[in-house]
Amino acid sequence: MEALRAAFRLAQASGAALDGSDLDGAYSELSVLAASGAMATTPAEARARADLLLLVGRATDHAVTDFTCAGTPPRQAAGTERRVIALGGIRAGAEAMPAPAGLVPTLGLLRAALASRPSARPEHADVARALKGARFGVVLYDPAELGEMGVDMVLGLMRDLNATTRFSSCALVEPAARLVVAVSAWTLGQAPRSGLGRGVPEHDPWRFNAERQVCSGEADTLVWVHPSVPPPAWTRSLPALALLADPRGDEADIVVAVAAPGRDSAGTLWDAERATMTFRPATAPRTDRPAAAVILDALTERVTMERGHPC
Amino acid sequence: MLTLIRGGRVIDPAHGRDGIGEVWVEGDRIIAAPESRTPDHVIDATGMVVMAGAIDVHSHIAGGNVILSRLLLPELHVNELGDPNRPFGSACGSAAQTGRLYARMGYTTVIEPALPPSAALATHLELEDVPFIDRGALTVMGNDDQLLALLRAGESRTAVRDLTAQTLALSRGLGLKVINAGGAAAFKENVRTFDLDDEVPSYGLTSRRILTALLDAHEAVGVPHPLHVHCNNLGAPGAFETMIETMRTAEGRPIHFAHAQFYAYAAHTAGGISSAAETLCAALAAHPNVTLDVGQVVFGQTCTISLDILRQFSARGAADPKKWIIVDGDAEGGGLVPFNYKRGSVFNALQFMIGLELFLLSPDPWRVLLTTDHPNGGPFTAYPRLIHLLMDKEERTRELANLPSKAVARCGLSAIAREFTLAEVAIMTRAAPARLLGLADRGHLAPGAKADIAIYRDQADRTAMFSIAALVLKDGETIVREGAVAAVHRGRTLTLAPQADAAMTRRTETYLQDRFGRGLDSFRVPEAAFARDVFAPQPCRV
Ligand SMILES: [Zn+2]
Secondary structure: OHHHHHHHHHHHHHOOEEOOOOOHHHHHHHHHHHHOEEEEEOHHHHHHHOOEEEEEHHHHOOHHHHHHHOOOOOOOOOOOOOEEEEEOOOOOOOEEEOOOOOHHHHHHHHHHHHOOOOOOOHHHHHHHHHHHHOOEEEEEEOHHHHHHHHHHHHHHHHHHHOOOOEEEEEEOOOHHHHHHHHHHHHHHOOOOOEEOOOOOOEEOOOOOOHHHHHHOOOOOOEEEEOOOOOOOHHHHHOOEEEEEOOOOOOOOOEEEEOOOEOOOEOEEEEEOOOOEEEEEOOOOOOOOOOOHHHHHHHHHHHHHHHHOOOO | OEEEEEEEEEEEHHHOEEEEEEEEEEOOEEEOOOOOOOOOEEEEOOOEEEEEOEEEOOOOOOOHHHHHHHHHOHHHHOOOOOOOOOOOOOOOOOHHHHHHHHHHOOEEEEEEEEEOHHHHHHHHHHHHOOOOOEEEEEEEEOOOHHHHHHHHOOOOHHHHHHHHHHHHHHHOOOEEEEEOOOHHHHHOOOOOOOOOOOEEHHHOEEHHHHHHHHHHHHHHHOOOOOEEEEOOOOOOOOHHHHHHHHHHHOOOOOEEEOOHHHHOEEEOOOOOEEEOHHHHHHHHHHOOOEEEEOOOOOOEEEEEEEOOHHHHHHOHHHOOOOOEEEEEOOOOEEEEEEEEEOOOOHHHHHHHHHHHHHHHHOOOOOOEEOOOOOOOOOOHHHHHHHHHHHHOHHHHHHHHOOOOHHHHHOOOHHHOOOOOOHHHHHHHHHHHHHHHHOOOOOOOOOOOOEOOEEEEEOOOOHHHHHHOOOEEEEOOEEEEEOOEEOOOOOOOEEEEOOOOOHHHHHHHHHHHHHHHOOOHHHHOOOHHHOOOOOEEEEOOOO
16 A cells, blocks of 8 residues: 555656556456446455355456355355356366356357347256346456456346346456555546656556557656566566565666565555455564665655656 | 634634634634734735634545446546646545545535445545545444344344444444445345335344434444434435434434435326425424435536445436446445436436425524535535525526426425525534534634634625635645645544444454454554554544
């Protein structure tokens, strides 16, 4: 949280563009959300309540899915058995539903089966019945895997099912991406992939995609702030500063070792299972590493001084 | 520093003051006029009106649902112009802009009315980033499994009180709110309409039972602000009956009704709605324990934000533009439905007129507060225009001339001659909300009060007058001058700190571990998570 806030201050002072380090999944979800909306729940609520879990693709093998499937659901409707269906994947304890046509087309075929359209396949009749019969069903999916078309298909499925029963969904998005989207929304009024070069935030997911800006030569410097993830290869084409918790030292032109929040120092992080922010004390406190926010604020101070702008 | 504000018309209804006079400020407090001291600084308020800083009791300014509303409607917050030196403060829809726009109008305290205990930290971190003003938030209970399970098991009032105290303390709420008690829990079990005596299926509890339990617990904990209630049946024709029945349920205990306008609808014989404002105001007169805020509708595009997911799901068909979000959260979650309130729509015009009618028929300006339920009825920036309409009958007549005659005929507004006085405006926006929230240190100008002061140029154009304060002091510091930021001020977040019961703490730890795979620590809002000393605890009643 503090590193993010400081990164936004630095972007403001320097007129930089801001992007999240791993927003592809988040963006598949965000663009559908801005076009059509969403029906979502938290993994914690799904774990407590769902009598049917439909795991799509990579969601069959994901830590949040393990959490969601664990234990006996305390809030599950009386007299129901939890059914777990793995679409296009295999998972112990789950019924496998093959997706030879691909995940998104199979989701489309499931919708066809629900609506008894001519394109419906007989082999989907049982799962369609199960979805319709669920009291509170939840679809878990990875929006980076399904892409915008797929996320839109999941939302369509939610809308179809909620005409008669209750159904919701969980998008498995990187926790760091969730955090940056939230802080960006309240700091800029917009999602990240926003530019501050013209004094006010301009939001444009294409223009301010960092990878695109770097690869096209529009950007001339990069600051990478992600304690646990080193900058990807495309960042090597321009002068870069990386703030990392466990650096090798050759990840960028300048590498600063910073405290890892929740490990070296206390910090507010995203809890993917509760789908909200949580404060984590340091598990192995050490004081020889500066917080990323301290480095970023020092840069902001210097930039502000040199540009002669008030903060 | 000793500051003297002189020459202005000082309006302080909490102390019956209305006339040209002085206000003395030292440090962050208002002080009595000193015997023989020379002020360091004199503010000449000649031709101006001096009031305490305004207070908003119900405005959705932070939290997960407010974040989602920005992501759902990015087109609503496109930036065109701004102050290049303050890009966050001029960023449309940002927390920084919220603080700045409130401060500009002379508002110095704002309450976020929906603090979900399971996402309290995130909400408080966002509130911390709303500058200039003090903030507070109302902890939401009434759909959470721990409470409902406790009631189903027939546990004692003491147990419900202990859980309530603990939830308030853990989430750092300033008050307690209930939103369609049991409605969200029922919706998760596929219930689509939910009235006061309908049951949440798997708990066998009626909405009335949950509400009554919270009224009891609220009283036992000693929360200064009355239980803040969002009733069942919001927006439905005939909803006024639900609200009146809920008034009766309170049996004389203090109760506050949120955004009453959305309930003041009677079913019209020819279809649609007509105004029930008169009936509702009569009920208000008969129940002195009741207060309400109006939730005035303002014409234009907005995005409604509510934890009443049952109601929001049923309103999805009216979404304009056609997109909406329903989140089945850990208890309530949230529903977001964009609306475009149109002058040409009979229903929207009636909503607009019914809100004004509630203000103007109100038996007591101390009990009917100005809100738009931001952003549900419209943005809080409409307050100056609304004050203008309340103060000026001719202005209202001009406004009504543009509304469908069918709507005007279904509402008594056009016949109402009442015009609010400046003193009544000061009650409705300062003295009454401070008293209602139990905040003795604000909403008035007596010695000892916080030096939160708004100075307005007295003009016939009340919209202009209240849109841009000539001067705003927060904690004694000049933060706004002629509507522009004079100094960035970081306000505090007001909270209660009721004592938690050790046995309930242990039970909750077990419950949360079982339910979320996480203990209390995961839900805390620790001071260490904040960049500054942000919390200002307020006492509970004893
Ligand atoms: Zn509200």
